[in-house]
Amino acid sequence: MAEQLAVNGGTPVRTTPFPGRQPYSERDEELVLEAIRSQNLFGKNGNFVPQLEEKFAQFMGSGYAQTCTSGTAAVHLALGAVNPDPGDEIITAPITDPGSVMPILQQNAVPIFADVDPITLNMTAESIEACITDRTRAIILVHLFGRPCDVDKVAEIAKRRGVTLIEDCAQAHATKYKGQYLGTFGDMGCFSFQQSKHMTTGDGGITITDDEATYWRLRLFADKGWDYRYMGERDHAFLAPNYRMNELTGAVAVAQLEKVRDVVERRIHLGRVLTERIADAPGITALPLSDDYEVSWWNYIFHITGHDPDEFAAALRAEGVSVGVRYIQDPIYMRGDFLVRKVTYGKTQCPFSCPATSREYEYGPELVPDAVKGLKTVAVMGLHEHMGEDDIVDMAAAICKVADGLSA
Numbered sequence: 001m002a003e004q005l006a007v008n009g010g011t012p013v014r015t016t017p018f019p020g021r022q023p024y025s026e027r028d029e030e031l032v033l034e035a036i037r038s039q040n041l042f043g044k045n046g047n048f049v050p051q052l053e054e055k056f057a058q059f060m061g062s063g064y065a066q067t068c069t070s071g072t073a074a075v076h077l078a079l080g081a082v083n084p085d086p087g088d089e090i091i092t093a094p095i096t097d098p099g100s101v102m103p104i105l106q107q108n109a110v111p112i113f114a115d116v117d118p119i120t121l122n123m124t125a126e127s128i129e130a131c132i133t134d135r136t137r138a139i140i141l142v143h144l145f146g147r148p149c150d151v152d153k154v155a156e157i158a159k160r161r162g163v164t165l166i167e168d169c170a171q172a173h174a175t176k177y178k179g180q181y182l183g184t185f186g187d188m189g190c191f192s193f194q195q196s197k198h199m200t201t202g203d204g205g206i207t208i209t210d211d212e213a214t215y216w217r218l219r220l221f222a223d224k225g226w227d228y229r230y231m232g233e234r235d236h237a238f239l240a241p242n243y244r245m246n247e248l249t250g251a252v253a254v255a256q257l258e259k260v261r262d263v264v265e266r267r268i269h270l271g272r273v274l275t276e277r278i279a280d281a282p283g284i285t286a287l288p289l290s291d292d293y294e295v296s297w298w299n300y301i302f303h304i305t306g307h308d309p310d311e312f313a314a315a316l317r318a319e320g321v322s323v324g325v326r327y328i329q330d331p332i333y334m335r336g337d338f339l340v341r342k343v344t345y346g347k348t349q350c351p352f353s354c355p356a357t358s359r360e361y362e363y364g365p366e367l368v369p370d371a372v373k374g375l376k377t378v379a380v381m382g383l384h385e386h387m388g389e390d391d392i393v394d395m396a397a398a399i400c401k402v403a404d405g406l407s408a
């Protein structure tokens with residue numbers, strides 16, 4: 001007989017709080033203090049920001065890295081390097097943060113949403129290829145929740161169709177696909193250092209590339225088209241924002257880079273333990289694992305396929321385990337007026353109203369049916385490197401108990 005659920009008066013699986021994540025340590029403190037004591041916090045001619053750019057590129061096995069102020073800025077830098085014409089199309093993910101979408105509009109280009117696998121929630125190669133038109137300039141491939149997309153297939157498509165591939169690795173730091181780090185398969189890789197990320201400075205970002213000409217566009221785009229070593233004292237190469245990182249952020253990022261792979265390896269391990277323990281729970285679909293790639297679990301996800309997701313989540317919370325359902329609820333373009341109602345620049349609706357735009361664009365749920373389907377069943381749980389295996393065992397026990405209890 002199934003054990004009585006806590007939601008029905010039974011004893012909860014977990015009665016003590018789970019450990020919180022503590023991403024900063026003495027090493028971060030030491031380097032921040034060193035930055036302050038240097039009496040210069042301007043990154044461009046500082047110590048830590050150039051050091052970070054060099055070390056990050058080296059760590060990734062990439063030629064160049066350009067720092068900036070956020071993951072959104074990192075994607076914007078990449079699009080600044082692509083330099084699309086107004087009305088050109090950029091393919092991106094329907095399940096992501098607005099940081100993978102808004103920079104497209106900021107360059108007056110048109111976001112096109114490729115559909116996803118309803119279980120992994122990652123964009124599929126087939127859906128991406130079907131979105132390519134003669135106006136497509138780039139693909140922003142989002143590796144969601146620390147899980148690699150089929151990046152080699154997508155890289156082949158991008159190459160064959162003459163389209164730039166930008167990998168959005170904001171949720172997938174230091175994560176390997178077939179032995180190689182995500183972010184190095186495409187023309188550019190973008191990372192966020194926001195507080196919740198594997199490697200964090202509170203806010204911050206970086207974009208990598210192997211191509212020198214692309215690097216110079218990234219570098220100039222991050223600072224008003226200005227690099228005095230390149231352009232001369234007061235010259236500005238082209239229209240660009242200021243996304244400069246400062247030394248305090250750079251110092252923390254250098255400390256974080258030293259340990260990011262340990263953080264990721266711990267998450268890979270904990271995620272595997274949890275996945276194995278819930279694999280046979282009734283009405284649950286765990287995500288696949290493989291020896292071909294790593295999953296670094298920015299957060300842990302699974303699907304509630306055979307129960308009501310809200311009822312399941314309420315029962316799980318009663319067991320003392322925190323969970324969210326449906327992640328962003330709807331495709332990202334429905335979570336604001338910027339695409340559904342095309343509220344962009346003043347009253348203009350640019351780029352959709354621009355003469356350069358070649359056709360009508362409509363954004364609704366029918367665009368990406370598998371994304372809509374996947375969002376209905378997905379459950380999201382916090383999983384991080386400061387959890388113990390006993391915490392994971394409790395999470396798994398609670399999931400299995402609720403799955404059994406609701407199936408009885």
Ligand SMILES: Cc1ncc(COP(=O)(O)O)c(C=O)c1O
Pocket residue numbers: 070071072073096097098099100142168169170171192193194203204205
């Ligand atoms: C996939 C993805 N892309 C881009 C971003 C934007 O990063 P930031 O919040 O640092 O601007 C995020 C942030 O959560 C993200 O998850």
